[in-house]
Amino acid sequence: MRPPQAMPAESVVGAPRPAGRLDQVAPPPGPVGPGRPTAPPRPQPPAVHHAVICVNAPAMAASGPDGQLRGHGLHGFYRNGVRVLARMELRLGGMEPLPLHGTLTSTAQARFLGAVRLPGDLDPDPALTVERLRHADGVETVVVRNTGPRPARLPLEIALGTDLGPVAEIAVGHRSADLPGQVQSAGLRWTGPVHSAVVSAKPSPHAVLAGAGVLRWDLEVQPGARWSVELRTELESAATGPRPPAGRGTGVPLPWSEPEVRSDDPRAAPLVSRSLDALGGLLFADPDRPTDLYPASGAPWRFGLAPADALWAARLTLPLGTRLAAGTLRALARRQQLAPAPGRTGGLLPGALRHGGPELPPTCTATEATLLFVTVLAEAWRWGLPVVEVAELLPAAERALAALREGLVDGFVTDLSRPVEERSAHPVAARAEVQAQAHRAALHGAELLEAFGRPGAEDWRGWAAGLRGRFRDRFWIDDLSGGRPAAGLAPGGRPLPAVVSSLAHLLDTGLAAHGSRHESLLDREQTRLFAQRLVAPELDSGWGLRTLSVKSPRFNPLGHRGGAVRVHETALAVAGLAEAGHENEAGTLLEGLLAAAAHFEGRLPEMYAGEQRIPGSPPVPHPAACRPAAVSAAGAVHAVFALAGVRPDVPGGRVLVRPASTAPLGELELTGLRVAGEPFSVRVSRIGVAMVEEASADLQLVAR
Helix, strand or coil, X not given: CCCCCCCCCCCCECCCCCCCCCCECCCCCCCCCCCCCCCCCXXXXXXXXXXXXXXXXXXXXXXXXXXXXXXXXXXXXXXXXEEEECEEEEEECCECCEEEEEEEEECCEXXXXXXXXXXXXXCCCXXXXXXXXXXXXXXEEEEEEECCCCCEEEEEEEEEECCCCEHHXXXXXXXXXXXXXXXXXXXXXXXXXXXXXXXXXXXXXXXXXXXXXXXXXXXXXXXXXXEEEEEEEEEEECCCCCCCCEXXXXXXXXXXXXXXXXXXXXXHHHHHHXXXXXXXXXXXXXXXXXXXXXXXXXXXXXXXXXXXXXXXXXXXXXXXXXXXXXXXXXXXXXXXXXXCCCCCCCCCCCCCEECCCCCCCCEEHXXXXXXXXXXXXXXXXXXXXXXXXXXXXXXXXXXXXXXXHHCEECCEECCCCCCHHHHHHCCCCEEHHHHHHHHHHHHHHHHHHHHCCCCCHHHHHHHHHHHHHHHHHHCEECCCCCCEECCEECCCCCEECCCCHHHHHHHCCXXXXXXXXXXXXXXXXXXXXXXXXXXXXXXXXXXXXXXCCCCCXXXXXXXXXXXXXXXXXXXXXXXXXXXCCCHHHHHHHHHHHHHHHHHCXXXXXXXXXXXXXXXXXXXXXXXXXXXXXXXXXXXHHHHHHHHHCEEEEHHHCXXXXXXXXXXXXXCEEEEEEEECCEEEEEEECCCCCEEEEECCCCCEEEEC
């Protein structure tokens, strides 16, 4: 497991690019030997697993649980990838408050509480409490309360400073010296080559010490009284060029409905509500069309548009409406490669290579996003995206299908972003999950083409059928347990035997006509054997699926593709197993996610360690995982909603409801879903029987 380090920036579109993202592919280090100087040690990257991080795109704030911004690691207020303020250290009477509590109250806000004893007070109980209410947008309110028997007369000092550093440098452990401060109105200003930072206070401080960066108030707080000050941090920029993406504006509604979840399992409702809250903090508005909202990949390290992650989040939240999918699809269609460069394929969405783990080649997120675009458009159409909006996006889907057609090597899909000649001359492994994504895109593309009177539907169905045959013939490995799918095929056709969680994509067959599911790349018996393999201890940690089998000699519980648990792949497995009729296995994996979520207070990180679940040993956070992360938040919602089995076909005028008969959450009621743009509510009994309690009158309800 490598720590973040300077690497080629990955494709996070329209946002600062943090060098050192864990899942980027780095060039191999140069040789070290006689006559070659040893490279200086890299700075230690900041760990974020204990940080309290508030997020409200494009702003965020991070500190330790005591609330003090000390300029260490990630500490600070940020906007548009720039650290606006690195230090905000509070002292009352020359003392730091004793930390009592510090936690998020929502994704965008945090509350910190500390206590201070009055000088000379013989009573052991603290007379003063200091509350800090922080918002990611750069506003912090400090409230001092006197609960003691006598007046409190003492100075409040807040020491401020900043380096105006870019998050890309902070991500790899760099820390520049603080800039000199200047007095400005009721606060301080710091000026750099491109940006300036301003902190203003209300009420104004009694003294401003620019050289030390200190604001000072001389307080007199009577018994039972309180005093407060509001500090506001702002970023000013002299840079020219395209404006950075803005966040969801004040008064702009969320692009999804706000559901209500009731369940016998008390863990389900907070997991859904806090996951959606986390996703809301990651929403950006497209500068080209501010009404189009899309999710950033995650904070703090991927705080921008990563197309594959944005599409996954939009797809997994389709039960709450199609607005997020529509905004994301339109934003990406504007970024699609139209005219291919010489030797390259057109129709691709942006995306870089990500590290594939110790036993598999890198994954190409451009390929993943391009294929996923077709699926999200087709499924959004099934959920009720208006026909006129689907028609506007259909040319982009056709270009994505054209990229798929031109990107085949030996009948399989590898890396669509590589030049055509390079794909043939230097083939790379064909990964199993990419074949599943291509198969699903072909079938979804065929449905769209047929419904909108475009040619080629039967060709794509025929190609998908051929891929199924080739996959079942060449990707299946027979062994003593009955067999399993290979993780990939090496050039020349040798199966890659790694047992990995990304194989869960084989169960994600997609929403088809009449609420059915598309045929899988695995046949019925292969699916049964694979379901058993997924819940065996080699992959199932008890907290979710490991990214690599524990039996691998290269297993690392903190390896982001070498053994750690990634939430959305476990969620895909839960949904796919339930849809394929393997409900007990689905319930086993869901229990692991719910148990992990309870330890993370309902806010699942991007990944966490794949250590085996044992009593008294909670899941271990990954030190550099994004939290919040769009795909893990949306995946958690998807895992709960999948149990209700709501599968609409709005163009066909019907909705199928087929819940998990094992009812792993007991009685489950989902209110506030959206099908065809109308409210939809369903209740699943403890014996797995569904009752639709609210739906559009234009839909025929089918239960089985």
